[in-house]
Amino acid sequence: MSRDVIRQLDQHLSPESLAMIQQAGALAAERRLGIYLVGGVVRDILLGRANSDLDLVVEGDAIKLAESLAGELGGRLVVHRRFGTAKIRTRNLTIDLAMARAETYARPGALPAVRPGSIQDDLARRDFTVNAMALRLDPGSFGKLVDPFDGRKDLESHLIRLLHDRSFIDDATRMLRAVRYEQRFGFHLEASTESLLRLNVAMLRTISGDRTRHELELIMKEDHPEKALNRAGDLGLLVEVHPALKGDGWLQKKFEKARGAASPLPPALYFALLACRFSLPEGDDFVARLKMQGTVSRVILDTARLQERMPSLDKEDLPPSAICELLREYSPTSILAWAIAADSALIQDRLNLYLTRWRHVRTRLDGAALKRLGVPSGPRLGQMLKALQEAKLDGEIESREDETELVQRWLSQGR
Ligand code: ATP
Ligand code: MG
Numbered sequence: 581m582s583r584d585v586i587r588q589l590d591q592h593l594s595p596e597s598l599a600m601i602q603q604a605g606a607l608a609a610e611r612r613l614g615i616y617l618v619g620g621v622v623r624d625i626l627l628g629r630a631n632s633d634l635d636l637v638v639e640g641d642a643i644k645l646a647e648s649l650a651g652e653l654g655g656r657l658v659v660h661r662r663f664g665t666a667k668i669r670t671r672n673l674t675i676d677l678a679m680a681r682a683e684t685y686a687r688p689g690a691l692p693a694v695r696p697g698s699i700q701d702d703l704a705r706r707d708f709t710v711n712a713m714a715l716r717l718d719p720g721s722f723g724k725l726v727d728p729f730d731g732r733k734d735l736e737s738h739l740i741r742l743l744h745d746r747s748f749i750d751d752a753t754r755m756l757r758a759v760r761y762e763q764r765f766g767f768h769l770e771a772s773t774e775s776l777l778r779l780n781v782a783m784l785r786t787i788s789g790d791r792t793r794h795e796l797e798l799i800m801k802e803d804h805p806e807k808a809l810n811r812a813g814d815l816g817l818l819v820e821v822h823p824a825l826k827g828d829g830w831l832q833k834k835f836e837k838a839r840g841a842a843s844p845l846p847p848a849l850y851f852a853l854l855a856c857r858f859s860l861p862e863g864d865d866f867v868a869r870l871k872m873q874g875t876v877s878r879v880i881l882d883t884a885r886l887q888e889r890m891p892s893l894d895k896e897d898l899p900p901s902a903i904c905e906l907l908r909e910y911s912p913t914s915i916l917a918w919a920i921a922a923d924s925a926l927i928q929d930r931l932n933l934y935l936t937r938w939r940h941v942r943t944r945l946d947g948a949a950l951k952r953l954g955v956p957s958g959p960r961l962g963q964m965l966k967a968l969q970e971a972k973l974d975g976e977i978e979s980r981e982d983e984t985e986l987v988q989r990w991l992s993q994g995r
Contacts, residue, residue: 585625585715586723592625596672597634604636604649604675605717614639614680616699616714616726619790623710626735627765634675637702637714642666642679649671649677681705685750686727689786692750700728707754708761709734709741734770738942741770748776752783755817756795756808763807787873792821796870800850824862824868825854837920838880848879854916855883875911882914890918893927900938901970903930911940943968945987953987964990 589598601617608615616637624631638645639824643659646666650657655670658978664679682697683705692705699714706712709731716724725732734741740762748754755777762769769777784792799808806827812818813827833904838845851872855863863884867877889906892898912935919931945953945960945968955961971977977986 583798585725588625588628589715589723591624592628592630596670597632598671600653600670600675601636601717602719602722603652604645604677605722607648607652608638608645609718609720611640611645613641613645614699615645618699618702618714619706619711621699622713622715622725623699623731623735625715625734626713630689632673632816633883634673634715636675636677637680637699637754639680639698640696642677646677647886679911682774688749688783689752689788694838699726703728704743706743707747707751707757709739709743710761712743738765738767739770740767740773742773742776748780749783752780752787753791753795754822755781755784755815756792756799756812757815758810759815760795760799760802762800762939763804763811768881774815777817781820784817789869793870793872796821804849805837806832810975821926822862822866824866826857830857834920841920841982842916846913846916848913850874852879852914853921855880855914856887856917856921858884859887859947860884875913879911879913882900882910885915886910886914886918890927892926894924895931897969898930899974900933901973903934904938904973907931907934907939932983938973941969941973943972943983945983950987953984955987956993 591805593601605615612624617634618637619635621631621633621635636642642664643661643666646657646659646668649655650666650820653668653670655668655673655675658667658669660666664681666677668675668677680697680699680702682701683692683693683694685692695855703712703714703726709729711731712727712729713731714726716722716726729743740758742748742754744756758773760767760779761767799805799812800810809818809825809827809831811827812821818825818827834856835850838849838853842849855866858866858880863881866872867880872880892906893903915931915935917937919928922928922931943965948964950961950964952955955964967976967990968983968986971986972983977983
């Protein structure tokens with residue numbers, strides 16, 4: 581078996597990665613420590629998919645080993661003593677090393693208690709059989725698969741399967757992870773895993789806002805997040821994350837359209853599309869419950885708020901200046917979300933024009949130029965600049981001369 585895995589290692593890891601894991605294997609063997617490549621990268625090597633995250637598990641002091649390895653590779657080392665983990669960054673690679681550990685859960689949703697363990701212990705604390713495989717890196721058995729839960733068989737049968745029946749209770753984020761992998765790979769939840777998930781959906785409430793948000797963010801980073809969201813909706817998971825969330829055909833269409841509309845996608849755009857169907861209180865509640873912060877939180881709230889503007893934006897004979905006034909306070913991503921989500925073609929066009937053109941329009945004359953023309957400082961200056969901007973947006977003036985003429989006319993009229 582190890583021979584064909586080695587061939588896949590050759591094919592799916594860069595020469596640099598391969599050399600690095602061989603070096604790590606040799607170094608650990610000198611110290612009589614077991615060392616393994618684990619988790620997602622092993623799964624992806626067996627699937628023939630690219631994955632550049634190298635996760636290594638060491639039976640013993642991973643930090644000491646990382647220090648030696650970083651010395652040999654000439655990489656930068658970051659150590660987390662509390663977790664027994666280390667990260668090495670070279671010019672082209674990132675390698676995570678962790679001590680093999682065993683876990684016990686004191687209560688559902690809490691972080692587990694950990695102690696040093698064997699590779700078997702370390703694999704036994706993982707989420708799904710396909711993620712619970714390791715490859716030996718010691719030179720004597722390089723590339724030998726360690727697969728205590730028959731993950732390889734499940735990979736071939738396209739199944740996402742838990743390691744034990746309490747798994748979703750110990751850590752309910754695994755329910756969101758399950759649908760993410762299932763939909764990414766086009767697999768199926770194994771039958772008893774699906775039953776356990778349906779039985780335990782309410783356990784998602786034991787998970788902190790931060791951890792739930794993190795899983796949602798991981799879903800949004802998928803190539804087709806709507807697939808996992810739809811599946812999570814069908815399984816009753818989404819309403820547990822937040823009652824206002826819906827995964828359905830609408831979302832499917834809008835997410836597809838979003839990918840056609842912008843590249844690269846603004847990071848908060850998918851979240852904004854979810855928020856198009858939030859009321860204002862739901863938006864507030866979503867942001868608070870999932871501890872959304874910074875730009876994403878602002879975009880979500882803006883998007884929920886922007887719904888109120890839709891009837892005004894759908895009125896006929898609205899000049900560009902009036903549209904700009906309506907949209908002035910909203911973040912561009914929330915406006916883009918509505919350009920994708922709005923039913924009305926008129927609104928879509930207006931929002932797109934706003935984003936691509938109108939919001940960039942600037943008059944050639946500024947405050948200083950107006951003063952030189954004889955406009956006194958004070959509120960009148962501001963009003964005149966604004967009026968000039970509106971005239972420019974609405975196509976009443978174009979050149980610098982037009983602007984100067986208009987200002988002079990206003991002055992002579994005593995405006
Ligand atoms: P991806 O391709 O999405 O990065 P991955 O398998 O590498 O997938 P990570 O989130 O990077 O996933 O986690 C690395 C490994 O850690 C997983 O393969 C899995 O074995 C384990 N793991 C991560 N989260 C959990 C969890 N909540 N419960 C149990 N094991 C987990
Ligand atoms: Mg990973």
